[in-house]
Amino acid sequence: xxxxxxxxxxxxxxxxxxxxxxxxxxxxxxxxxxxFPIAVMIVYSFNKVHAGLQMVSFAWNGATLQWYHQWxxxxxLTASFWLSIKLGIVSTLIATVLGTLLAIALVRYRxxxxxxxxxxxxxxFTNIAAPEIVMGASLLGVFVTYNIARGFLTLVLAHVMFSVxxxxxxxxxxxxxxxxxxxxxxxxxGAKPMSTFRLVTLPLIMPGVLAGALMAFALSIDDxxxxxxxxxxxxxxxxxxxxxxxxxxxxxxxxxxxAIFVVGIGLAIASLFLTKKD
Amino acid sequence: xxxxxxxxxxxxxxxxxxxxxKVSGSAPDRRxxxxxxxxxxxxxxxxxxxxxTLDIYEGEFFSLLGPSGCGKTTTLRMxxxxxxxTSGRILLGGxxxxxxxxxxxxxxxVFQSYALFPHxxxxxxxxxxxRRRHIAKSDVARRVGEILEIVDLPGFEKxxxxxxxxxxxxxxxxxxxxxxEPTLLLLDEPMSALDAKLRHQMQIELKxxxxxxxxxxxxxxxxxxxxxxxxxxxAVMRHGVIEGIGSPxxxxxxxxxxxVATFLGASNLLEGQVTESTEATTTVRVAGGAVITxxxxxxxxxxxxxxxxxxxxxxxxxxxxxxxxxxxxxxLRGRVLVSTFTGVxxxxxxxxxxxxxxTVYAQNIGDDTAPxxxxxxxxxxxxxxxxxxxxxxxxxxxxxxES
Numbered sequence: 154x155x156x157x158x159x160x161x162x163x164x165x166x167x168x169x170x171x172x173x174x175x176x177x178x179x180x181x182x183x184x185x186x187x188x189f190p191i192a193v194m195i196v197y198s199f200n201k202v203h204a205g206l207q208m209v210s211f212a213w214n215g216a217t218l219q220w221y222h223q224w225x226x227x228x229x230l231t232a233s234f235w236l237s238i239k240l241g242i243v244s245t246l247i248a249t250v251l252g253t254l255l256a257i258a259l260v261r262y263r264x265x266x267x268x269x270x271x272x273x274x275x276x277x278f279t280n281i282a283a284p285e286i287v288m289g290a291s292l293l294g295v296f297v298t299y300n301i302a303r304g305f306l307t308l309v310l311a312h313v314m315f316s317v318x319x320x321x322x323x324x325x326x327x328x329x330x331x332x333x334x335x336x337x338x339x340x341x342x343g344a345k346p347m348s349t350f351r352l353v354t355l356p357l358i359m360p361g362v363l364a365g366a367l368m369a370f371a372l373s374i375d376d377x378x379x380x381x382x383x384x385x386x387x388x389x390x391x392x393x394x395x396x397x398x399x400x401x402x403x404x405x406x407x408x409x410x411x412a413i414f415v416v417g418i419g420l421a422i423a424s425l426f427l428t429k430k431d
Numbered sequence: 432x433x434x435x436x437x438x439x440x441x442x443x444x445x446x447x448x449x450x451x452x453k454v455s456g457s458a459p460d461r462r463x464x465x466x467x468x469x470x471x472x473x474x475x476x477x478x479x480x481x482x483x484t485l486d487i488y489e490g491e492f493f494s495l496l497g498p499s500g501c502g503k504t505t506t507l508r509m510x511x512x513x514x515x516x517t518s519g520r521i522l523l524g525g526x527x528x529x530x531x532x533x534x535x536x537x538x539x540x541v542f543q544s545y546a547l548f549p550h551x552x553x554x555x556x557x558x559x560x561x562r563r564r565h566i567a568k569s570d571v572a573r574r575v576g577e578i579l580e581i582v583d584l585p586g587f588e589k590x591x592x593x594x595x596x597x598x599x600x601x602x603x604x605x606x607x608x609x610x611x612e613p614t615l616l617l618l619d620e621p622m623s624a625l626d627a628k629l630r631h632q633m634q635i636e637l638k639x640x641x642x643x644x645x646x647x648x649x650x651x652x653x654x655x656x657x658x659x660x661x662x663x664x665x666a667v668m669r670h671g672v673i674e675g676i677g678s679p680x681x682x683x684x685x686x687x688x689x690x691v692a693t694f695l696g697a698s699n700l701l702e703g704q705v706t707e708s709t710e711a712t713t714t715v716r717v718a719g720g721a722v723i724t725x726x727x728x729x730x731x732x733x734x735x736x737x738x739x740x741x742x743x744x745x746x747x748x749x750x751x752x753x754x755x756x757x758x759x760x761x762x763l764r765g766r767v768l769v770s771t772f773t774g775v776x777x778x779x780x781x782x783x784x785x786x787x788x789x790t791v792y793a794q795n796i797g798d799d800t801a802p803x804x805x806x807x808x809x810x811x812x813x814x815x816x817x818x819x820x821x822x823x824x825x826x827x828x829x830x831x832x833e834s
Contacts, residue, residue: 334546337513340533341540342611343563352559356550 191414198407208401220404227405233393234409240305240389241373244312249366251313252320253358259321260328280318288315289382296383303385311383312373319372320365327361360427367424374413461488464647465510465615470519471671472505479505481671482519487615487649492641494650494658497668498694503651506668507617510649511540524614534563539608540617543624545600547592553579553603554588560611578606581640598629605637609644618650622657634660655695659683667691683744684816685729689823692742699748699789700740700820705730715741715819719785723761725817739819745790747816750779750808752800760811765789767802777801781808 193211198221201214225231255277263270292311296303335357339349355362377391384392394406463486472480480502487493495503508514509521512533521529528536539560548556554575561571579585582602592600601621608616618637622630638661641648652658658665659679666676667690675682675691686692689700703717713727723741730739743761751757765781768788772795779791779802789810793801802808 332544332546334542334544335548337511337533338540338542338546338548338607339559340513341511341538342560342607343534344559345532345534348563353548 194407194410195414198404198411200404202404207403209404209407220408224405224408227403230390230393230397230403230405230409233388233390236305236387237374237390240308240312241370244309244316244373245366245370247309248313248316248320248369249362252317252365252369253324253362255317256321256324256328256361257354260325260331277318277321280315281322285315285376285378289379292379293382303383304387307383307385308380308389311379312376315376315379316369316372319368320362323365323368324358324361327358327364331357363427364424367420371417461491463487464489464524465649466520466522466525467506467510468520468522470506470509470516470521472502472509472514473517478671480509480516483671483673485666485673485676487647490645490647491663492638492648492650492661494652494662494665495668496652496655496658496665496695498653501668502671503653503668504619505671507540507619507649507651510615511538511617512536537614538617539611539613539615540619541601541604541608541621543619543621545592545604545621547600547603547607549592551591552588553584553590553592553595556592556603557607557610559607564611574610575606578610581609581643582606583636597624598633601625601633605640609640609646612644613646615647615649618648620652622652622654630657637661659695667695669694685818686742686820687731688821689740692740692818692820697745697790698742699745700742701787702738702822703741704738705734705736705819712814713819715739717741719763719783719787721763723817724814725819726815729818731819731821734819734821738822740822741817741819743812743817745778746792746794748789748791748810748812750781750791750793750802751811752809755809757809757811760813761817762809762811763789764807764809767804767806767808770801770804779808781810 197209197211199216199218200209201217201219202208202210203214255273258267259270259274267273289311292307292314293303295301296307301307331354335353336349339353340346344352375391376389377395380389381392381395388396390409394402397403397406465485465487467483467485470480470483471478483502483506495506497503505514509516510523512528512531512535515530519529520527523536523538528538548559551559557575557578558571561574566574575588576585579587582605584599584602584606587595587599587603592603595603601624604621622633625633634657637648641661650658650661662679664676664678665682666673667682668674669690674688675686675695682691683696686695686698692698692700701717701719701723703715703723705713706716706722707714708727708730711727712724713730715723715725717723725741763783765783767779768782769778769780771778774795776792776794779793781789781791783789791810
């Protein structure tokens with residue numbers, strides 16, 4: 154039998170069309186896999202619970218907004234949430250300043266002015282690569298040895314410690330493409346070094362600094378391992394949840410989880426727009 | 432607005448001697464706004480600038496011309512305050528600024544990459560320098576408007592640098608520097624990113640602006656045509672020293688070294704030996720045996736006994752039919768190797784009996800007697816258009832002039 158030219162073309166198109174579908178379909182499957190636990194969390198944050206026992210169950214009992222109305226009914230959970238937010242903001246601010254200055258030093262200076270630069274770079278890498286449990290355990294050791302009371306201070310110290318390197322790496326990438334002539338132009342036009350940094354350097358590396366800060370905040374807000382070692386009586390959100398789930402997950406946890414997810418998505422979209430402007 | 436009266440031809444051999452002996456003493460009516468005194472700059476082990484001495488006069492358009500790596504940009508950066516000299520002094524308006532930071536000097540720069548601030552609009556870019564000096568707001572607005580008018584970009588205040596073409600960005604960079612009314616404006620190859628046509632327009636434009644504002648310009652370039660078009664004076668640099676300095680015409684007509692003769696325009700150079708030298712004329716016997724006469728003032732000092740190269744520019748040579756009286760002119764006999772019609776004229780390559788090749792440009796003035804390839808020809812040129820240069824030591828010229 155023979156096919157007309159147009160039929161062959163149509164067949165080819167179909168084949169090609171199918172070929173083009175494979176990777177996109179695959180991508181969506183991966184996304185579905187990734188999103189599944191989040192979807193479960195969001196859906197079950199609207200689930201009714203059997204009277205008396207305020208714990209999440211994965212049997213669908215009908216929709217309710219009850220847990221959203223009673224989001225602050227568990228004082229411990231709410232307190233730990235606000236502690237995490239405060240911790241995230243403070244440690245992000247500190248880590249961003251430290252990490253940005255470190256990035257500038259690493260990009261701008263080399264031996265002999267900056268002796269041991271390679272060692273500094275190695276340490277940064279190690280800081281990112283080191284298992285958190287090791288860092289948490291050793292930090293606890295240090296705090297106990299020197300009799301430092303565990304609490305907000307120790308949490309901040311620990312969180313800054315694991316996020317500085319991420320900020321540095323992000324800002325450094327931004328600085329790598331920085332035209333030094335822009336700073337020379339500022340000097341040339343009468344701006345002293347501090348003004349030059351404020352008026353030219355900082356605005357231009359700001360997207361990198363913001364991305365680094367966002368990463369530091371994200372790392373801080375859901376850190377469990379290190380926080381579990383170094384927190385005192387007031388545990389940050391992830392540590393509290395871990396404790397709570399051993400008895401049974403209160404539905405409010407899903408409410409907070411959903412809220413964090415929504416805010417996170419919002420921030421991601423915002424950063425997308427911020428970097429696009431460039 | 433800038434006269435040429437102070438310019439003199441440079442006739443001595445050693446490059447350092449060139450700048451030291453001649454320039455400063457020659458202009459009693461002009462104030463040296465920039466004095467570079469014995470400045471050297473070493474990077475690790477390489478010498479970028481070697482004991483440079485140079486005066487630049489108030490209001491002049493001065494160019495530093497040379498191939499890449501000749502030290503011209505390093506010199507500019509030392510004037511701007513971006514590099515510190517290893518030794519020597521730099522005076523600006525009589526004040527020692529050798530180690531002064533860029534933000535403390537009354538010098539502004541137009542950078543090769545323009546270096547416009549991408550996060551600021553054109554107004555804020557141009558106003559940057561005034562704002563640092565806390566000039567009143569209303570004055571800033573007025574002066575930005577005025578300077579944008581001068582560089583022919585009125586109404587561009589609200590745009591961003593990225594929305595402008597290369598030529599427009601360059602004008603903004605110029606406006607941003609000029610608005611501060613510096614004692615000296617440095618321009619670091621500002622046209623290298625422009626296409627040929629725009630570059631030509633900008634050359635004329637830049638010269639107009641310089642004349643209008645009356646600020647001293649120091650222009651760094653590797654483009655000899657650019658330097659000649661705009662400069663009141665220029666210096667040709669090589670290996671960190673000045674090999675020739677003077678008005679474009681003086682340097683072109685009587686170059687003192689082989690490098691200057693070939694970097695600035697094209698030259699025909701013949702190796703030879705000085706045979707006789709009087710007050711007025713000098714004769715040189717060239718390799719092929721012919722004797723060439725040149726004015727003694729065009730023989731670099733101290734060369735009377737040593738090997739020289741005599742030169743003549745391709746457009747100064749006429750091709751004459753055999754039998755025509757050569758007269759007092761220099762003449763050589765050769766054979767036409769290549770004849771190319773270029774519209775405005777003919778370009779010939781003539782081979783002498785000893786296989787030396789001579790380039791000749793003949794203007795197209797409707798003369799049909801042009802010799803064809805393979806024909807015999809007599810080259811003739813006036814004695815006064817002949818010069819002699821210091822031969823370059825061994826090495827060939829690493830950079831040809833671009834045009």
